[in-house]
Amino acid sequence: MEKKSYALITGGTSGIGYELAKVFATNGHNLILVARDEADLTITRNELLELGVDVKIISKDLFDKQAPFELYEEICSKGYDVNILVNNAGQGQYGEFSETNIYRELSIIQLNISSLVVLTKLFLQDMIKKGDGKIMNLSAVSGKTGGLLNSVYHGTKAFVQSFTQAIAAEVEGKGINVMVLLPGATDTDFFNKADMQQSKVAKGGLENAKKVAQDGYDALMKGKHLKVSGGLKNKVKEALSNVLSDKVASKKPQKEQSPVVERK
Ligand SMILES: NC(=O)c1ccc[n+]([C@@H]2O[C@H](COP(=O)([O-])OP(=O)(O)OC[C@H]3O[C@@H](n4cnc5c(N)ncnc54)[C@H](OP(=O)(O)O)[C@@H]3O)[C@@H](O)[C@H]2O)c1
Numbered sequence: 001m002e003k004k005s006y007a008l009i010t011g012g013t014s015g016i017g018y019e020l021a022k023v024f025a026t027n028g029h030n031l032i033l034v035a036r037d038e039a040d041l042t043i044t045r046n047e048l049l050e051l052g053v054d055v056k057i058i059s060k061d062l063f064d065k066q067a068p069f070e071l072y073e074e075i076c077s078k079g080y081d082v083n084i085l086v087n088n089a090g091q092g093q094y095g096e097f098s099e100t101n102i103y104r105e106l107s108i109i110q111l112n113i114s115s116l117v118v119l120t121k122l123f124l125q126d127m128i129k130k131g132d133g134k135i136m137n138l139s140a141v142s143g144k145t146g147g148l149l150n151s152v153y154h155g156t157k158a159f160v161q162s163f164t165q166a167i168a169a170e171v172e173g174k175g176i177n178v179m180v181l182l183p184g185a186t187d188t189d190f191f192n193k194a195d196m197q198q199s200k201v202a203k204g205g206l207e208n209a210k211k212v213a214q215d216g217y218d219a220l221m222k223g224k225h226l227k228v229s230g231g232l233k234n235k236v237k238e239a240l241s242n243v244l245s246d247k248v249a250s251k252k253p254q255k256e257q258s259p260v261v262e263r264k
Pocket residue numbers: 010011012013014015016017034035036037038040060061062063088089090091111138139140141182183184185186187188189190191193
């Protein structure tokens with residue numbers, strides 16, 4: 001009997017990751033979902049099982065240095081074949097860098113960068129042996145410029161884009177597609193986790209997570225290496241950040257991220 005293959009999605013219980021899980025399941029992919037909250041994982045699994053695919057869940061805190069290694073070991077020991085990896089779990093932290101908590105920021109770097117790098121390496125090595133596989137890493141349009149009041153987050157997303165594009169070029173011709181997805185500001189729980197409720201960016205004009213997920217899935221399946229998701233606004237923003245001077249480009253997020261001023 002042929003071995004089942006799985007799409008592994010980190011952060012598959014909420015927001016963009018949850019919508020990605022639904023799109024993958026709708027298209028017949030078995031899933032391995034990873035997040036911290038076991039109750040959310042169980043609810044999501046039960047819901048997605050109704051779409052007729054197999055759904056495994058693994059609770060892991062990817063803030064923890066060892067967690068991505070443990071996750072890989074657990075998947076290998078259970079004999080699951082991962083043919084698609086989606087490094088989606090990510091967090092931000094709002095506030096002036098001189099005042100925010102450095103340990104929270106180191107955890108964000110671990111989650112958004114280090115865990116993503118470890119999982120990409122371990123699963124990519126297996127995919128190269130098989131000559132088959134797909135990897136999608138979540139960056140953000142906001143990673144194109146320095147992000148005032150969200151400096152560490154923007155920096156991590158710039159890393160993800162640069163890193164993923166390099167890997168995509170390295171594996172060209174090996175049967176593997178590596179893609180970076182750049183959503184614009186999207187309506188999810190991200191802003192609550194990042195203490196961004198007062199930021200202008202969280203107050204309106206947000207993208208729909210379902211649409212972002214469908215854009216990402218379609219682009220990955222078409223073999224694209226980079227996808228800017230969302231409306232014209234995001235595409236213009238991404239294009240402008242490629243041509244504007246660094247000084248001018250860095251002014252824009254300053255306006256977007258500033259707190260909403262309550263009118264008296
Ligand atoms: N929302 C936006 O505006 C936006 C824009 C561009 C890019 N993105 C990127 O899209 C990705 C998904 O974000 P989202 O907006 O969908 O956020 P979200 O709604 O907050 O979902 C985050 C998911 O990641 C999981 N997660 C968070 N911390 C984790 C940890 N330490 N270990 C394991 N899993 C963890 C969460 O589950 P648990 O809490 O149970 O762990 C949840 O399933 C992120 O990489 C984000 O940077 C978001």
